[in-house]
């Protein structure tokens with residue numbers, strides 16, 4: 410009997426899962442059919458977004474990589490790619506195994522994550538790049554890893570020729586989100602100057618505003634009873650959706666970190682690598698602060714762009730067993 414696994418979303422979690430099933434499970438279950446559904450035809454190497462968005466740094470085709478050719482080596486009867494978006498989940502129809510990997514997007518629709526189709530994302534991406542190039546002053550709100558990296562990349566490329574303002578919530582960056590009010594728009598990179606009001610009532614003006622606080626989970630099509638109050642899908646320790654039979658949620662959309670299909674264990678030591686341009690970097694593993702040079706060598710030089718093609722091709726699968 411044919412077994413079908415439908416994976417919704419071809420991002421960091423869904424795409425390698427499809428490769429793993431095709432590579433390691435089909436030899437044992439020859440009638441397995443993997444259906445990968447994604448509204449975007451290209452995988453987005455957003456780990457490098459903070460540098461790739463700057464003019465003439467990283468070519469677009471190194472960060473937006475076509476998905477379908479990466480699956481051409483598998484037998485046609487085992488794989489199907491559907492360019493489309495899930496609109497609804499019927500919990501009663503349990504004929505397939507469904508894996509939800511629809512991820513998240515950023516507040517303000519900053520195109521550092523996919524915005525839907527490839528065309529929508531790349532249009533917003535090019536518009537933002539043009540605005541970065543021409544803005545004399547840029548306000549970045551949200552000093553988490555992405556906001557800090559983007560500020561660092563801007564500073565490394567433009568030095569003092571642009572005024573970069575990074576709004577942070579505490580005394581230091583990377584402490585958490587913050588409350589800012591943008592008076593004339595919530596959009597990224599509005600045309601014309603923007604005025605940002607801080608929680609103390611003071612205001613700052615700039616040519617461009619980029620919000621990096623708040624990620625929104627792509628779970629609007631999931632029945633409410635499966636979601637926690639943040640909109641994330643409630644999963645158990647094996648990433649199975651709570652109180653369902655054949656439904657799984659992996660990656661950002663679930664309320665646990667993605668792991669293998671073994672009981673989920675939170676990481677004991679938190680790790681963070683922050684690139685600040687090609688030469689400077691910072692990071693820690695647990696309470697160990699790393700030498701910037703090491704972080705720069707591992708991440709900052711290339712932002713792993715040299716491994717992107719292989720990732721999309723399924724060549725860097727870390728765990729074989731499924």
Ligand SMILES: Cc1cc2nc3c(=O)[nH]c(=O)nc-3n(C[C@H](O)[C@H](O)[C@H](O)COP(=O)(O)OP(=O)(O)OC[C@H]3O[C@@H](n4cnc5c(N)ncnc54)[C@H](O)[C@@H]3O)c2cc1C
Nearest residue numbers: 417418419420421422456494495511512513521627660661
């Ligand atoms: C700039 C930036 C840098 C980052 N750097 C790092 C890093 O260095 N290390 C790290 O660990 N994390 C990093 N992250 C976080 C990382 O990007 C996310 O954790 C990761 O994208 C989550 O993967 P995912 O597969 O769950 O979701 P996503 O990568 O968001 O993929 C979701 C997929 O689902 C699709 N989709 C959405 N809605 C539907 C639908 N209704 N039906 C079907 N498909 C749908 C999307 O189009 C997409 O293909 C970074 C994030 C940003 C913004």
